[in-house]
Amino acid sequence: MQSLNIGVIGYGGMGRGIVRRLLACDKRLRVTALYDPDPRSVEAGKAELGANLTVCRDYREMMRMPDVQWVMIASWNCFHCEQTIAAFDAGKHVFCQKPLALSVEECGAMRRAWKRSGRMFNIGLTLRYSPHYRRIRQLIAEGRIGQIVSMEFNETLEFNHGGFIMGDWRRLRKNAGTHLLEKCCHDIDLTNWMMASRARRVASFGGLDFFLPRNAHRVDEIAPRPDGRKAYSAMDGMVGLDPFRSDKDIVDNQIALIEYENGARTTFHTNCNAAIPERRMYILGTEGCIRADVLTGTIQLKRIGFDTQIEDRSTEAKGGHGDGDGILAAELAESMLNNTPPAVGLMEGLESAVTCFAIDDAMETGTVVAMDRYWANLEIV
């Protein structure tokens, strides 16, 4: 097979990370076009992607390049919709980072463009590729804990990660959507996947209670890291604003309740100021339970009974993405080269985003929100 040409839109941290992994998978894959409005990202692209690269003045120029077959989008979330639709309309296949988009209307428009185009769409819901979560899903599918009845899940972020978010473009909803959408659409997608059902109704409370000017004194009360980096700004690559004094309109803590169409229920909890970060899942079924945390790689399973023991079903995969990045890149390379359908596509991205919109609506209005009107709006039955 000849080489396969890729255009990249957005070459920041995530754009670079996935492109590096992808290009390492197969020599036939090459990036021939790049668009990023930040000259620093363009310089990084020129240095890494070699002589064949066309640097586009805007992303539409890339759409007019007939030899670009796949477009990879890792721009800010507010651009995902227009850039994805333009790529489909130009006949390209698309890989787009999560979250799918910022509103129900955008999600619907992306779905229609995808169907019209007949092209492939692959979304960067990285945790679906993690051996950790694949093991949990498999244990559930094998019936090891019976039918799921209820579950709890969380994503509590190490305090420097919280500081990073509150100083970055993600602190504003016009760029990124809400905190739940931008950061936790992964978790809501995992919950949807484990439950194998769609959300029926949701409730939520949340707020911005810590990253406020009145708490800025905490930076000086905490001893700096041995390398001199101060608390709340020690995450690698951080160059953002003061996380306590920055303008922002996202929450730093939120809890949500979700009831699924199959009757199972879950809680979800996020907080951006954790001393002990977790991505911890506790799933209770009719015949047993699974307790897991991707940050430590732990998976424990115990069946109901007097003589049962806790089984250690941990994998080697641990850390924020549970080794999902490399597997996502390998499976994406396979899709690009052999037209294999993606493991996670547009509908999974849509269901996770729309569930996040409903949870945030519930938080803002202080009501229990029924999701049937969201699914009806999108003609999903």
Ligand SMILES: NC(=O)c1ccc[n+]([C@@H]2O[C@H](COP(=O)([O-])OP(=O)(O)OC[C@H]3O[C@@H](n4cnc5c(N)ncnc54)[C@H](O)[C@@H]3O)[C@@H](O)[C@H]2O)c1
């Ligand atoms: N899958 C994951 O686990 C994961 C992890 C982190 C980020 N992400 C997603 O990746 C995307 C990028 O996040 P990041 O962490 O790389 O941010 P980043 O700030 O490191 O990079 C974003 C890049 O997008 C560029 N950009 C801004 N506006 C643009 C536009 N109109 N067109 C093209 N490029 C534009 C910026 O100049 C920058 O180079 C976001 O959608 C984010 O949600 C996914």
